[in-house]
Amino acid sequence: MRFAEGRVVGEHARRFTGDGVNIAPGRNIDPAGVDQRTREAMARGESRMFEAGFVAGGANYRADIFERAGDAWAITEVKSSKWPEKERDQQKKLDLHVPDVAIQRWVAAEAHVSVDQAQLMYLNRDCRHPDLSNLFTTVDVTGKTEPMVLALPAAVATMHAILREAEAPDVPVGEQCTDPEDCPFYDRCHEQLPPHHVSELYYAKKQAKKYEAEGKTMIADLTDAEAPNVAAKRQVRAVKSGTxxxxxxxxxxxxxxxxxxxxxxxxxxxxxxxxxxxxxxxxxxxxxxxxxxxxxxxxxxxxxxxxxxxxxxxxxxxxxxxxxxxxxxxxxxxxxxxxxxxxxxxxxxxxxxxxxxxxxxxxxxxxxxxxxxxxxxxxxxxxxxxxxxxxxxxxxxxxxxxxxxxxxxxxxxxxxxxxxxxxxxxxxxxxxxxxxxxxxxxxxxxxxxxxxxxxx
Ligand code: SF4
The missing domain is CATH 3.30.420.10 (Ribonuclease H-like superfamily/Ribonuclease H)
Structure with a gap:
């Protein structure tokens, strides 16, 4: 469902942006082929491409929209989520999505292609059917990508080193599992926690982390007073009594x-x-x-x-x-x-x-x-x-x-x-x-x- 709607968003984003060449139509997404077709399109003088990308620096990417901007190029990453109203939520979105564009800029630089604009395109919460002319809103994130681009060589080297290991690294669960959003491996890593682990405490994520750090790993280790709300206090009593x-x-x-x-x-x-x-x-x-x-x-x-x-x-x-x-x-x-x-x-x-x-x-x-x-x-x-x-x-x-x-x-x-x-x-x-x-x-x-x- 998400892929299908993502494709619908992509089609609308292309119409919204204007004419261009699709570098990777259908499932034609082999990175080397995409790289070659992108370079051929650039050599032909194409000014706007969809799904263009490069392979360089031990990484590859495809940009949703890649278009000429003066002497350089601009990258736009299209998201299927709405641009939020509140500044705090907007910042969270950027924390989550700016790295996607930063790595695109870095790979382009490694491929000797100059990209000096980076944008994120979100769904516009003010748009109402049937008028889809304002379906998208664009956020310039060029400045925000710059420090990340500088940090990427070391980060990519670390990722490659991890990929060469035979076993996944043994990383304890922590804040990174839910912030900035739930990790797709959450269930796998957390399944191993025993029943009535302190992380089960009702509506008490922060307190649970604190108690865990103090060595109180099980709900049975807590007193009523330590539970932060009425339902959690009842939970402590029920778990301790087993009833x-x-x-x-x-x-x-x-x-x-x-x-x-x-x-x-x-x-x-x-x-x-x-x-x-x-x-x-x-x-x-x-x-x-x-x-x-x-x-x-x-x-x-x-x-x-x-x-x-x-x-x-x-x-x-x-x-x-x-x-x-x-x-x-x-x-x-x-x-x-x-x-x-x-x-x-x-x-x-x-x-x-x-x-x-x-x-x-x-x-x-x-x-x-x-x-x-x-x-x-x-x-x-x-x-x-x-x-x-x-x-x-x-x-x-x-x-x-x-x-x-x-x-x-x-x-x-x-x-x-x-x-x-x-x-x-x-x-x-x-x-x-x-x-x-x-x-x-x-x-x-x-x-x-x-x-x-x-x-x-
Ligand atoms: S749930 Fe995700 S972030 Fe948390 S330890 Fe497992 S893999 Fe890492």
Whole structure:
């Protein structure tokens, strides 16, 4: 899904930039061939190239956009993420992405090609479909690449030395695993940590690091007072005693759930390049829901999943309003997600605002009811449904389904709506898998509330 959307972003970036030669069309990305075709294009006098690159200094790269700028060249790296609004977030983006352009400048210099401009191109958060003329925003990072370019010879030499080793270096886990973003090897390195390691402490990343440095590596090494929030204190008590803790206020908290109840869950698709009116880059759009009904004369399960072609939102709104009609409480797990999607729908379709906000205002969030009243050692510091369910509803999981978690569902929806290579049979199979997954999410909430009532 990310590759497919990345290709769509690339195509738009080329149109946005203007005519040029694609040096590496399709899968024609052999570095030596790219280097040769780039040099040939330069010799022909081409002024703009896409996917141009060089092999030099023991490294190689391809630049998304490589264009002449006076006597030298300019490199632009296109990103599929939005340029953030806040300065602090902008700085984080630059910390993450400037090295990508710095290494391109360095390899070009090693290849005796002068690059004196470096830019990053991001999706513009102000762009709204159907006007995609302002889809991109460009940030000049020439100055920021310069100190990195100077540091690269030593860094590249170190990387080569590591690559020549037979074994991966033995580096302890640390801040580098999550900063500036989660390392793709995170699970591999952290799996080896024992259960109830201090890093599992709820909402306490910084404190956990401090305690680990002090030699308190396990949650059982901590006192209540050392846990930084109420849920973490309950976690410490539960782990130390090896038992599930249930607060006496749970019954009162469950009183927020008024019958009849609809247990509700959205699935979304997130498109880098917006396809539907009013949508911006990377907006999450609800295209599927499951609704289990309890306490109605008709408790049939309701659901909706978009079909390919056209704007999926009006039909989803119709089906959602109908499925939630008459519910005193609409129960979700982590309300910020569902409420945000509904508010966005109301902004896109102001004529449906009253109906949508009527659904929005009946939402009750199950997550804080669990978080503030129950801790089972098997939660392992997380109150996500995927952690809470196996601990509290032991006979209901996702293992029997073809789609077992949200990321796969999102990618499945993307393929269902946009992958032209899927034949009818494959679409039908994917649709069935998606419906089964979303239905399991709301069934899980029904069963979870049953267990919570028993515990209360
Ligand atoms: S998770 Fe990534 S950054 Fe952390 S130690 Fe493992 S490989 Fe290194």
């Amino acid at each position: 599930r803790i249930v607060e006496s206020e749970l019954a009162a908290a469950l009183g927020q759930l008024k019958s009849p109840i609809v247990y509700f869950d959205f699935e979304t698709v997130q498109l880098a390049v917006p396809r539907w009116p009013g949508c911006g880059p990377q907006d999450m759009v609800a295209v599927q829901f499951s609704a289990h009904r309890e306490g109605f004369a008709d408790n049939t399960h309701r659901y909706h999943l978009a079909s390919r072609g056209g704007d999926p939102r009006p039909a989803l709104i119709d089906a959602m309003v109908e499925a939630c009609a008459g519910a005193a409480s609409i129960v979700v797990y982590y309300e910020a997600f569902e409420k945000s999607r509904i508010k966005e729908l109301a902004e896109w379709f102001p004529e449906r605002e009253a109906e949508l906000m009527d659904v929005h205002d009946r939402i009750v969030d199950l997550l804080p009811i669990v978080r503030d009243h129950v801790y089972d050692p098997e939660f392992h510091g997380s109150f996500s449904l995927k952690k809470v369910l196996p601990a509290l509803v032991t006979d209901l999981g996702y293992a029997d389904l073809n789609i077992r978690e949200g990321g796969t569902a999102t990618a499945g929806i993307y393929n269902l709506l946009f992958d032209e290579s899927l034949d009818t049979a494959a679409q039908d199979a994917l649709r069935a898998d998606l419906l089964a997954y979303c239905e399991r999410d709301t069934e899980a909430m029904v069963r979870l509330v049953g267990v919570l009532r028993d515990l209360a």
